[in-house]
Amino acid sequence: MFQPHSFLWHYLWVAPNVLLAVLALSLWRRGLYGEFRSFVVYAWFRFLQWAILYPIDLIPSIDAKNYWRVLWVSLLIEALIVFVLISEFFAEVFGSYPAVAKFGKYLIRGAGALLVTIATVVAAYAPIDNTYWLIPACHILQEALNVVSCGLISLLLLSAAYFRLTWKHGAFGIALGMGISASVHLATWAVMANGGLADKRHLLDMTNMATNHACVLIWFYYLLVPQRVSTKSAVPLPEHNLELWNRELERLLQQ
Amino acid sequence: MTLAIIIVIAAFLSLVCILGLTISRSLQVSAGHDLAGKIHPLDVEAFRNLLSPSDDAFLRQHLSASDFRLVQRARLRAMAAYVQEAGRNAAVLIRIGQAAMAAADPRTAEAAQQLVNEALLVRRNAGFALLKIYVALTWPTSGPAASSVFDGYQQLSRSAMLLGRLQNPAVPVRMSART
Numbered sequence: 001m002f003q004p005h006s007f008l009w010h011y012l013w014v015a016p017n018v019l020l021a022v023l024a025l026s027l028w029r030r031g032l033y034g035e036f037r038s039f040v041v042y043a044w045f046r047f048l049q050w051a052i053l054y055p056i057d058l059i060p061s062i063d064a065k066n067y068w069r070v071l072w073v074s075l076l077i078e079a080l081i082v083f084v085l086i087s088e089f090f091a092e093v094f095g096s097y098p099a100v101a102k103f104g105k106y107l108i109r110g111a112g113a114l115l116v117t118i119a120t121v122v123a124a125y126a127p128i129d130n131t132y133w134l135i136p137a138c139h140i141l142q143e144a145l146n147v148v149s150c151g152l153i154s155l156l157l158l159s160a161a162y163f164r165l166t167w168k169h170g171a172f173g174i175a176l177g178m179g180i181s182a183s184v185h186l187a188t189w190a191v192m193a194n195g196g197l198a199d200k201r202h203l204l205d206m207t208n209m210a211t212n213h214a215c216v217l218i219w220f221y222y223l224l225v226p227q228r229v230s231t232k233s234a235v236p237l238p239e240h241n242l243e244l245w246n247r248e249l250e251r252l253l254q255q
Numbered sequence: 256m257t258l259a260i261i262i263v264i265a266a267f268l269s270l271v272c273i274l275g276l277t278i279s280r281s282l283q284v285s286a287g288h289d290l291a292g293k294i295h296p297l298d299v300e301a302f303r304n305l306l307s308p309s310d311d312a313f314l315r316q317h318l319s320a321s322d323f324r325l326v327q328r329a330r331l332r333a334m335a336a337y338v339q340e341a342g343r344n345a346a347v348l349i350r351i352g353q354a355a356m357a358a359a360d361p362r363t364a365e366a367a368q369q370l371v372n373e374a375l376l377v378r379r380n381a382g383f384a385l386l387k388i389y390v391a392l393t394w395p396t397s398g399p400a401a402s403s404v405f406d407g408y409q410q411l412s413r414s415a416m417l418l419g420r421l422q423n424p425a426v427p428v429r430m431s432a433r434t
Binding site: 098103150190193 | 256258259262263265266267269270272273274276277279280346349350353371372373375376378379382
């Protein structure tokens with residue numbers, strides 16, 4: 001059941017990518033393309049990546065090396081799209097508040113530089129355990145990319161929660177899905193890139209594919225299901241505190 | 256393999272953190288109506304005394320070095336409690352301000368925007384001040400700069416007062432209610 005080319009394996013590779021294309025199309029048709037432009041680009045790219053890699057994997061006449069070559073190039077492009085998406089999140093969450101807009105910029109630059117350094121160290125220590133170098137190189141690249149994306153998304157969610165910054169429902173859902181995906185992928189690729197569970201790699205692959213599927217469903221929920229109407233009515237400030245504040249203000253004026 | 260184990264643990268913690276934040280976010284949405292009750296009054300006068308450089312100088316002059324460090328540690332811990340409380344109140348005011356930003360009255364919306372910006376500054380400065388206080392606790396020879404939190408909190412109080420007045424014009428703001 002969990003072996004490569006089983007029904008579940010085919011389903012978990014096909015369904016999330018087809019669903020992503022459906023989601024991108026739905027966003028387009030609902031006129032939400034402008035609001036989630038980078039995510040729509042990401043969704044189409046993931047679909048295209050699958051549309052190329054899936055047949056390469058299935059057709060026996062195509063050299064297996066081609067699969068790894070295409071995967072390597074597509075990973076680099078995917079990384080670029082993901083980092084643009086994350087930087088847009090930072091700009092959107094912090095940019096609406098002048099008091100922390102600059103802080104948000106410093107945060108993404110500083111954390112980005114630190115995470116890239118960590119990812120480089122992690123990649124440098126990973127072993128090359130296959131005669132065809134591109135296979136471990138792809139594993140290491142995925143591990144390094146997930147170090148950066150997982151770190152940045154966690155930091156974004158944590159800092160937004162610390163400052164109580166409001167998110168758009170859809171944007172939060174995208175960040176949530178990407179955060180879950182990056183965390184699980186980071187763990188599995190770290191095990192694979194460091195030569196762990198060599199005889200059970202199909203289980204790690206299945207975990208990654210199932211996580212992808214779950215994340216696509218999360219994106220469907222957050223992007224297409226209407227948001228529960230939250231009461232935006234003004235919350236009155238408590239009177240007793242106003243009195244206290246007034247007392248303090250009076251003291252200040254009398255200084 | 257040690258490196259892989261460390262990364263797996265980090266990834267697990269990150270996942271727990273992300274899921275925890277998602278749950279707390281949905282709980283915050285449902286508990287939005289009870290925000291005002293979450294503000295804890297802060298004794299600004301006592302806070303001001305803790306930050307006073309003259310108090311620092313007096314204690315330094317009249318106490319031995321070891322006694323001064325002991326007293327200074329206690330003052331720093333009290334300062335940390337005040338800074339934490341100011342930060343918590345700022346967090347509540349951010350949410351109150353965000354709710355008021357959608358008000359139809361442009362003056363209320365503008366006051367709410369100002370309140371949110373000032374509360375964000377206090378929250379940011381409170382984070383930095385707490386870090387400085389915890390570092391200073393290890394070698395308490397001089398007081399850390401928590402004055403930015405104090406100044407910001409006073410400004411925040413004024414903005415909250417303005418928003419309160421705009422939201423509830425019927426409630427008289429008694430300037431002489433000194434107790």
